[in-house]
Amino acid sequence: MPDCVRAWSNDLPVIVRSPRATRPWQHVLEPLSGYLWLGARMLSDPSLDGEAFNFGPGDQQDKTVADLLESMAGRWPGADWEIAAADQAGREAALLKLSCDKALHRLDWRAVLQFPETVSLTIDWYRTWHERDADLHQFTTDQIEHYTRLARSAGLAWATP
Numbered sequence: 025m026p027d028c029v030r031a032w033s034n035d036l037p038v039i040v041r042s043p044r045a046t047r048p049w050q051h052v053l054e055p056l057s058g059y060l061w062l063g064a065r066m067l068s069d070p071s072l073d074g075e076a077f078n079f080g081p082g083d084q085q086d087k088t089v090a091d092l093l094e095s096m097a098g099r100w101p102g103a104d105w106e107i108a109a110a111d112q113a114g115r116e117a118a119l120l121k122l123s124c125d126k127a128l129h130r131l132d133w134r135a136v137l138q139f140p141e142t143v144s145l146t147i148d149w150y151r152t153w154h155e156r157d158a159d160l161h162q163f164t165t166d167q168i169e170h171y172t173r174l175a176r177s178a179g180l181a182w183a184t185p
Contacts, residue, residue, distance in 0.1 A: 028096060028103070029150045037104040043090040048081050048122055051142045053171045054135045055079040061133050061182035072130070080122035081135045085142065095140065099147040132181045136174050145171070 031038040058079025066072045087095075097103035127133040137145070145167055152163045175183035 025096075025146060025150075028093070028100075028105075029154065031105075032100050032103050033154050035102060037106045038093075039108050040089060040093065040105050041108045043088065043093070043105075043107055045089050046086050047089065047092075048085050049087055049092055049139065049142055050081040050085060050135065051137055051145050051171075053145075053168065054081060054137060057136070057171075057175065057182060058127055058131070058133050061131055062127075064182070065131055075126075075130075077127045077131065078122045078124045079127055079133065079135075080124045081137070081142070082124075085135070085139050086121070087139055091139075092143065095143040096147050099144060100151060134180065136171060136178055136180065141174075 028038045058077065062072065062077055093103075093105050124134070149164065149167060152158050153160055172183055
């Protein structure tokens with residue numbers, strides 16, 4: 025994502041190594057909500073101390089790099105990319121995956137956002153940062169409040185008062 029923003033901010037194509045690689049894309053607020061919820065739960069449940077948890081998206085977020093680029097390009101005018109030459113591509117895993125079952129079962133935590141929301145929140149934030157046409161602090165606060173409202177409407181335990 026940062027490579028795309030750097031390139032597109034300078035009206036350049038981003039160089040992509042593995043457009044068919046599949047990744048579990050998520051917005052930064054997803055794992056942050058998990059870490060904060062874990063911390064809050066640790067205050068009342070000492071058995072969680074020292075436990076390791078993964079906080080990641082559901083299976084519906086598993087998309088290829090090309091899927092991500094197409095979605096991002098729809099929100100960043102002039103976005104373009106090129107596939108790296110074979111000698112520059114390097115080796116990457118075709119699929120990365122996290123198991124978040126423990127977070128679901130022990131903490132009642134799950135991700136909130138669907139793929140289109142993940143992309144729009146991320147790209148809208150980066151465009152606001154790049155274009156410097158809005159108060160970034162307020163924009164970020166508004167996105168956090170939006171995310172929290174979505175979590176509350178989904179009935180997630182960490183978001184209910």
